Structures are given as C-alpha cells and as structure tokens.
Amino acid sequence: MSSVSAYYNGKTVLITGATGFMGKVLVEKLLRSSPEVKAVYILVRPKAGQSMQERVANMLKCKVFDRVREDCPNFHEKIKPINAELTQPKLAISAEDEEELLTRVNIVFHCAATVRFDEPLKHALQLNAMGTQRLLELAQQMQKLEAFIHISTAYANCVRKCIDEIIYPPPAEPKKLFDLVEWLDESIIQDITPKLLGDWPNTYTYTKALSEYLIQQEKGNLNIAIIRPSIVGASWHEPFPGWIDSFNGTSGIFVAAGKGILRTVIANNEAVADMIPVDVVINLTLAAGWYTAVHRPKNMLVYNCTTGGINPFFWGEMEQYVMSTFKRNPLEQAFRTPNAHLTSNYLINQYWITVSHKAPAILYDLYMRLTGRKPRMMKIINRLHKSMMLLQYFSTQSWDWSSDNMNMLMGQLNTEDKKLYNFDVRQLHWSEYIESYCLGAKKYLLNEDMSGIPAAKQHLRKLRNIRYAFNTTLLVIIWRIFIARASSTLRH
Ligand SMILES: CCCCCCCCCCCCCCCC(=O)SCCNC(=O)CCNC(=O)[C@H](O)C(C)(C)COP(=O)(O)OP(=O)(O)OC[C@H]1O[C@@H](n2cnc3c(N)ncnc32)[C@H](O)[C@@H]1OP(=O)(O)O
Numbered sequence: 001m002s003s004v005s006a007y008y009n010g011k012t013v014l015i016t017g018a019t020g021f022m023g024k025v026l027v028e029k030l031l032r033s034s035p036e037v038k039a040v041y042i043l044v045r046p047k048a049g050q051s052m053q054e055r056v057a058n059m060l061k062c063k064v065f066d067r068v069r070e071d072c073p074n075f076h077e078k079i080k081p082i083n084a085e086l087t088q089p090k091l092a093i094s095a096e097d098e099e100e101l102l103t104r105v106n107i108v109f110h111c112a113a114t115v116r117f118d119e120p121l122k123h124a125l126q127l128n129a130m131g132t133q134r135l136l137e138l139a140q141q142m143q144k145l146e147a148f149i150h151i152s153t154a155y156a157n158c159v160r161k162c163i164d165e166i167i168y169p170p171p172a173e174p175k176k177l178f179d180l181v182e183w184l185d186e187s188i189i190q191d192i193t194p195k196l197l198g199d200w201p202n203t204y205t206y207t208k209a210l211s212e213y214l215i216q217q218e219k220g221n222l223n224i225a226i227i228r229p230s231i232v233g234a235s236w237h238e239p240f241p242g243w244i245d246s247f248n249g250t251s252g253i254f255v256a257a258g259k260g261i262l263r264t265v266i267a268n269n270e271a272v273a274d275m276i277p278v279d280v281v282i283n284l285t286l287a288a289g290w291y292t293a294v295h296r297p298k299n300m301l302v303y304n305c306t307t308g309g310i311n312p313f314f315w316g317e318m319e320q321y322v323m324s325t326f327k328r329n330p331l332e333q334a335f336r337t338p339n340a341h342l343t344s345n346y347l348i349n350q351y352w353i354t355v356s357h358k359a360p361a362i363l364y365d366l367y368m369r370l371t372g373r374k375p376r377m378m379k380i381i382n383r384l385h386k387s388m389m390l391l392q393y394f395s396t397q398s399w400d401w402s403s404d405n406m407n408m409l410m411g412q413l414n415t416e417d418k419k420l421y422n423f424d425v426r427q428l429h430w431s432e433y434i435e436s437y438c439l440g441a442k443k444y445l446l447n448e449d450m451s452g453i454p455a456a457k458q459h460l461r462k463l464r465n466i467r468y469a470f471n472t473t474l475l476v477i478i479w480r481i482f483i484a485r486a487s488s489t490l491r492h
C-alpha cells in the first residue's frame with residue numbers, strides 16, 4: 001500500500017486560496033507531512049495596498065506556521081508565489097509564470113473562492129464559477145498533472161434534503177449566465193438576483209453549485225475529485241488545537257456570544273449542527289489528492305466531508321458548550337455577561353432582540369455620547385443582525401449527506417497515514433472540541449492571553465454588580481411610581 005506523505009515528496013503542487021483560512025492549513029500540513037515536496041506554487045493577488053510579496057511574507061509570519069517552522073526552518077523556500085487574479089482572463093498570470101506552471105505542476109488544489117453570502121452575483125460568478133473554469137483550462141494544458149482537487153461546499157446543493165456524493169443538475173446553465181452578466185447592467189443583475197437564485201439561499205451556494213457542474217462538464221481527461229466540507233470550524237488537533245483565523249461560519253457568532261453582545265439566535269435546538277474541524281478537511285483533501293492521482297478512479301469522486309451522519313451534534317448542545325466555556329473562561333472586556341439562547345420562534349427572537357440587543361445598545365451609546373465618545377454599539381448590533389439573518393437558513397434545518405467516499409478513502413489508507421491524516425470524525429468528542437474552539441477563538445482570533453482570565457472574570461463581576469444596581473434602581477423607580485399613583489387614587 002503506497003503512502004500519502006511519500007506521494008507528495010518530490011511533487012510540485014499548485015494551491016489557490018493559500019492566503020485564506022483553509023489554504024494556510026493546507027500549505028502548512030503539506031510542508032510538514034511531506035518535507036521533501038519539491039515546490040508549492042501559490043496563486044496570490046495584491047490586496048489592500050500590499051504587494052504579493054508583502055502579503056506572502058506576512059502570511060508566513062502567521063502563528064499557524066509555527067510548527068512547520070520548528071520542524072523545517074527553511075520551509076518558506078519551497079513556497080513559490082505567483083501573481084494572479086482569478087476573476088481576470090487567463091487568471092492574469094504572466095506568460096513566464098504560466099510556462100513554469102504548465103511544465104512543472106503535478107497536482108492542483110483549488111481553494112480560492114468568495115465565501116460571502118451577500119456577494120453580488122456578478123462577482124461571485126466571476127470568481128467561483130468562471131475562475132474555476134479558467135483554472136481548469138490552465139490545468140488541461142499542464143503536462144505533468146496527476147490530479148485536480150476542487151474544494152466545494154456541502155451546501156452547494158442545500159435545496160435538497162438528502163445529498164449524495166454525485167453532481168446534481170445546476171440551478172441554471174452556467175454559460176448562459178456568464179453571457180448574461182457580461183452585458184447586463186450591474187443594477188439590473190442585482191434586481192433579478194432573487195429570481196435567478198430561486199430556492200438557493202445566497203449567491204455563494206448558488207455559484208458553488210454551478211462550479212461543480214462546470215467541472216463535470218469540462219473535466220475532459222483530467223483526474224478530478226471534489227471535496228464538500230460542511231461548516232468548517234477551528235482545528236481539532238493540528239497545527240494547534242483550536243487554531244482559527246476567520247470570523248466566518250460559527251466563529252464570529254461564538255465571539256459575539258462570548259462578548260455578551262449576542263443574546264438570542266434563531267436556530268433549531270434539534271437540528272444538526274454539521275460542523276467539521278479544518279484539520280479534518282485538510283487531511284481528507286490531501287488523502288483524496290493522493291488517491292485521485294495514484295488510483296485514478298474511473299469516475300470523478302465527490303467526497304461529502306460532513307459529521308452529521310457519523311457523529312451528529314445539535315445546535316442546542318452547541319449553545320450549552322459555548323456558554324459553559326465562556327462562563328468559565330471569559331473573553332476580555334465583555335459587553336455583558338455571556339448568556340445567549342437559541343429559539344426557533346420568530347416572535348420570541350424579536351422580543352429578545354428589542355430587550356436584550358437594542359435597548360442595552362441604545363443605553364450604552366447614550367452613555368458614550370454623554371461621556372464625549374463615539375457611539376458604536378448599535379452599529380455592531382445592526383451588523384450582527386444582518387449576519388444572523390443570512391446564517392439562519394443553516395441553523396434552522398438539517399441535511400443528510402452520504403459519506404461513503406469518505407469511508408472508502410479511510411479504508412484505503414495504511415495504518416501510519418490513518419494517524420497522520422486522521423479524518424475519522426467518530427473520534428471527535430464534541431464538548432471537548434467546542435471548548436478548544438472557543439479558547440482558540442480567544443487566543444488566535446482575538447489575540448487574548450489566557451493569563452488575562454482572572455481580570456476578565458473580575459470584569460464580569462463588575463458587570464453583574466452594575467446589572468444588580470440598574471435592576472434595583474429600576475425597581476425602586478417603578479415602586480415609587482406605583483406608590484405615588486396608589487396614594488393619589490386614595491386621595492381622590
Ligand atoms: C451560542 C452558539 C450559537 C450558535 C448559533 C448558530 C449560528 C449559525 C451559523 C451557521 C453557519 C453556516 C455556515 C455555512 C457553511 C458554509 O459553507 S459558508 C462558508 C463560510 N462563509 C461564511 O460564513 C460567510 C458568512 N459571512 C458573510 O457573508 C459576511 O461576513 C456577512 C455576514 C454578510 C457580514 O458582512 P459585513 O457586515 O460586511 O462584515 P464582514 O466584511 O464580514 O466583516 C468586517 C470585519 O469585521 C470582522 N468581524 C466579523 N465578525 C466579527 C466579530 N464577531 N467580532 C469581531 N470582528 C468581526 C471581520 O473579520 C472583518 O474584518 P476585516 O477583514 O475588515 O479586517
């Protein structure tokens with residue numbers, strides 16, 4: 001039985017989206033588990049006034065690379081950044097760089113995408129669907145290509161309740177849509193987007209469904225596999241338990257709940273919270289790359305990378321574990337004591353939004369104004385409500401994903417690889433994982449030190465005393481009004 005880590009040694013790999021949350025974990029794991037990998041080309045665009053080189057230098061300083069930095073101090077020499085923009089013709093790669101890629105690359109991992117739910121359709125199409133098509137065109141010309149791995153999402157087909165490891169008919173004919181957005185005015189596209197999306201909840205899942213179909217249509221002789229992760233969370237074990245650097249998915253919600261800002265969430269306690277740790281997704285992706293290249297399956301394999309069917313976990317349990325962790329390990333400078341509740345009742349949610357979100361935010365902003373500072377809480381609350389509105393589609397329903405290919409792949413790994421590329425989610429202990437996720441959000445997302453926990457607890461005690469004082473004052477005022485009314489009624 002050949003080995004996954006040995007396979008990548010000596011290979012040249014191309015990764016898109018390497019600067020993103022999952023891309024970084026992929027680059028790190030690849031370089032650490034296969035230190036003899038020949039080169040890792042990464043497609044990077046200049047962004048926010050930073051050149052490609054500056055961005056890569058900053059990326060490599062990131063904590064996520066601490067382990068590989070220790071194991072192989074020269075790991076950065078293997079990383080070859082290529083200037084690219086996936087929304088541009090020919091990916092905006094220079095002729096010289098293109099030549100290098102065409103003659104050298106053995107395996108492609110395509111992670112780049114816009115994951116925003118509110119992305120305008122035109123941009124989501126240009127990046128997620130057309131970008132994938134352009135990358136496929138490039139891959140078709142690669143002389144030594146052995147496998148092409150595309151990262152999709154388990155929610156690409158969220159209009160279905162049971163999702164098998166197959167490509168479903170697309171929501172629309174991709175090429176017709178490409179033509180349409182090419183000549184239609186941006187504002188008209190915005191206007192007709194809800195009609196085009198149909199049952200799809202957002203432009204992200206819609207364009208991910210289109211790109212899966214495009215791949216199936218245009219794969220030609222390429223050896224391709226598609227990975228469909230569900231809600232990707234902090235790492236389980238690698239490179240560090242709880243590592244996370246993105247506010248997407250559940251992470252931003254955890255932080256908002258931990259800070260005491262978020263108090264009510266529309267979710268179904270009994271619905272499955274299909275979360276998957278990022279290192280599990282990356283281990284499966286690397287294993288699938290090896291399997292696709294070495295075993296060359298006759299049909300393109302789709303791997304649903306989910307937990308619900310194997311080791312189900314529910315939103316109600318998540319609420320308990322998140323709250324219990326943040327009560328024991330509070331975040332610094334919390335707005336209020338963490339106390340978030342899930343409800344599937346729209347009216348109850350609206351009530352708590354008014355009482356527990358808006359009222360305290362208005363009072364706090366008033367206090368800020370009175371003390372000559374800039375009010376900001378209402379702005380945060382409004383952004384939070386926008387996020388919650390976009391996320392509730394996923395927190396109120398359950399889906400059944402089959403995971404036969406994930407199981408099949410596990411059976412193909414030798415004993416050593418089963419440990420090195422562990423994606424057996426049956427071993428995942430949810431309460432421990434969520435605790436480590438919340439602590440990871442505290443450490444890696446918010447850069448808070450664990451030594452600050454006693455001060456954070458002290459701050460929560462102060463908040464509790466303010467609440468007691470506020471409630472007592474309110475009671476006294478109500479009591480005084482009541483007494484005043486009662487005595488005036490008696491006088492008359
Ligand atoms: C108690 C437990 C309950 C559990 C309760 C259930 C929850 C139920 C979750 C379902 C989860 C489904 C997930 C589907 C699984 C996929 O397959 S989807 C893949 C993941 N994609 C996503 O999650 C994208 C969702 N996000 C979005 O679409 C956009 O962020 C939103 C929601 C439209 C918000 O957009 P926006 O208001 O423009 O804000 P955005 O640009 O995102 O952020 C602005 C800045 O604030 C930062 N920020 C964002 N959030 C925060 C925060 N909370 N704190 C501090 N800073 C923050 C950002 O990092 C960003 O910083 P810069 O990059 O500018 O430096």
Ligand SMILES: NC(=O)C1=CN([C@@H]2O[C@H](COP(=O)(O)OP(=O)(O)OC[C@H]3O[C@@H](n4cnc5c(N)ncnc54)[C@H](OP(=O)(O)O)[C@@H]3O)[C@@H](O)[C@H]2O)C=CC1
Pocket residue numbers: 016017018019020021022023043044045047084085086087110111112113114115127151152153154208228229230231232233246248249
């Ligand atoms: N996170 C999640 O919960 C899930 C993610 N996925 C999928 O996993 C993949 C990775 O997601 P994740 O890491 O979370 O996303 P991130 O948003 O963290 O990363 C996206 C990556 O794509 C790159 N990118 C975006 N636009 C362009 C462009 N125009 N040209 C070149 N590169 C571009 C970004 O580069 P830059 O740094 O320049 O912006 C970044 O490296 C995506 O395909 C996503 O659909 C699937 C299921 C769930």
